[in-house]
Amino acid sequence: MINYSSDRTLNFSVSNSKHYLLLFILWPFMAFITALSNYRQKEAKKVVYFFLIYYGLTFVNTNEFVDAFRYGLRLKANATLSFSEFFNVVGGLYSDTTVDIIEPLVSFVVSRFTDNSSVYFAIWTAIFGFFYLKSIDLLYNRHQISPGWNTLIIMLFFIFILPITSISGVRMPTATWIFFYGACHVILYRDYRYLILTLSSALVHWSFITANVILIVYVIAGNRNFIYLPLAILSTIIPQLLAPAFRAISLRLGGVIQSRYEGYSSEGYIIGMQESHENASWFLQISDNLVYYYLIAAIAVIQLRNRVLSSDREERNLFSFLLLFFAFVNFGKAIPTFGGRFQIVFYLFATLYLFLYALKIPGEKVNILTLIGIFPMFLFAAIKFRLGSESINAWIFTPLFGSPVVAPLLSISEMLF
Numbered sequence: 001m002i003n004y005s006s007d008r009t010l011n012f013s014v015s016n017s018k019h020y021l022l023l024f025i026l027w028p029f030m031a032f033i034t035a036l037s038n039y040r041q042k043e044a045k046k047v048v049y050f051f052l053i054y055y056g057l058t059f060v061n062t063n064e065f066v067d068a069f070r071y072g073l074r075l076k077a078n079a080t081l082s083f084s085e086f087f088n089v090v091g092g093l094y095s096d097t098t099v100d101i102i103e104p105l106v107s108f109v110v111s112r113f114t115d116n117s118s119v120y121f122a123i124w125t126a127i128f129g130f131f132y133l134k135s136i137d138l139l140y141n142r143h144q145i146s147p148g149w150n151t152l153i154i155m156l157f158f159i160f161i162l163p164i165t166s167i168s169g170v171r172m173p174t175a176t177w178i179f180f181y182g183a184c185h186v187i188l189y190r191d192y193r194y195l196i197l198t199l200s201s202a203l204v205h206w207s208f209i210t211a212n213v214i215l216i217v218y219v220i221a222g223n224r225n226f227i228y229l230p231l232a233i234l235s236t237i238i239p240q241l242l243a244p245a246f247r248a249i250s251l252r253l254g255g256v257i258q259s260r261y262e263g264y265s266s267e268g269y270i271i272g273m274q275e276s277h278e279n280a281s282w283f284l285q286i287s288d289n290l291v292y293y294y295l296i297a298a299i300a301v302i303q304l305r306n307r308v309l310s311s312d313r314e315e316r317n318l319f320s321f322l323l324l325f326f327a328f329v330n331f332g333k334a335i336p337t338f339g340g341r342f343q344i345v346f347y348l349f350a351t352l353y354l355f356l357y358a359l360k361i362p363g364e365k366v367n368i369l370t371l372i373g374i375f376p377m378f379l380f381a382a383i384k385f386r387l388g389s390e391s392i393n394a395w396i397f398t399p400l401f402g403s404p405v406v407a408p409l410l411s412i413s414e415m416l417f
Contacts, residue, residue, distance in 0.1 A: 017043045027399040028054055040144065045137075049129055052164050056125030057118050058393035058404035059167075060411040068121070068168035068391065071107065075120050078111035100206045103171050118405070121167065124174065128167050131177035135348075138184055139355050150358035150370045153377070158351045160381035162344055165388025172341060175205035180348050183215055187321050188314040192219065211342060214328045218321050228323035235330030239339075287383050290376035292343065295350040296326075298369055302357050318353050325349060389413040
């Protein structure tokens with residue numbers, strides 16, 4: 001997303017929507033690269049967005065061990081149902097939830113026309129991609145005002161924390177970007193209208209009910225670091241402290257919340273998750289740990305050694321929310337996968353905080369804090385690419401729009417790994 005000025009040798013400027021359209025038809029990937037090099041243009045941003053949808057349309061869904069495969073099977077099952085089953089499907093009769101209704105709604109509507117999962121994933125990448133690019137623009141627009149290597153490196157890492165290939169999980173990644181984009185406006189700009197958007201994330205994935213509770217607590221309580229900081233520290237020492245409280249709340253709420261909590265906290269589920277982590281490759285575990293501890297250490301260093309952020313309201317707001325959300329993530333780890341799910345959300349907010357700090361670093365040299373983070377950032381991004389390569393159609397890089405649809409199914413993973 002770097003723009004090259006007209007006096008540079010490398011200049012892919014395309015100034016007309018018709019030119020972009022023609023290029024997209026002839027070679028979608030080249031149109032995408034051209035749009036990235038001119039990302040400041042409104043037309044270029046649209047091309048990037050349409051290419052993300054094109055990725056969804058050519059989505060490779062052959063791995064039966066990922067969520068995407070299960071959603072593809074559910075689409076085919078919905079295609080066999082009559083329209084009279086609409087309220088049963090959306091109401092959760094054929095699933096384990098009555099809260100996150102968006103996925104069954106999309107699945108049922110698509111199933112009225114086709115049982116082809118490509119259309120299904122194109123719609124989800126359209127939703128995901130919209131909030132994904134909107135969130136990136138929060139950083140990109142500031143980077144354009146004050147460009148530098150530090151902000152560029154951190155912004156690139158931000159892009160790879162939860163990339164478009166994460167759409168194989170459908171609900172959680174999409175809900176994450178919806179919540180993040182809305183929460184940024186609430187936290188940084190105190191625009192409480194965006195609470196409607198953050199609350200809507202729970203309709204995509206039910207667990208964001210809890211994230212919204214944390215956000216609302218923050219909005220009501222404000223920047224109470226003298227409460228949040230001890231809570232954050234305590235969460236690292238005794239993460240199981242609030243487990244009884246979680247269980248009591250789930251029992252009181254009953255219904256889907258209780259059943260979900262019992263499912264996540266059951267002995268069999270816990271053992272299964274432990275075995276899954278034991279079988280995971282070492283680099284998968286270490287990359288996540290490196291990023292986790294790097295972000296925590298970097299934020300601590302900024303607070304202890306740099307007061308440049310202390311006078312800015314936006315950064316103060318974000319730091320206070322980070323403390324509260326960090327405690328929420330750690331306490332949530334008492335429930336297997338629950339805290340881990342929201343750790344990615346914490347990464348997004350923490351990286352945004354580092355980005356805001358990097359904007360204020362004078363000069364063009366890479367700061368020592370950024371330099372230390374390059375390896376964990378790169379390793380994390382590389383693994384994200386490796387995992388996502390299973391769903392990237394190798395033919396998406398070839399000329400002619402639609403060629404991946406008619407070509408033999410082949411993923412980047414099959415080609416390279």
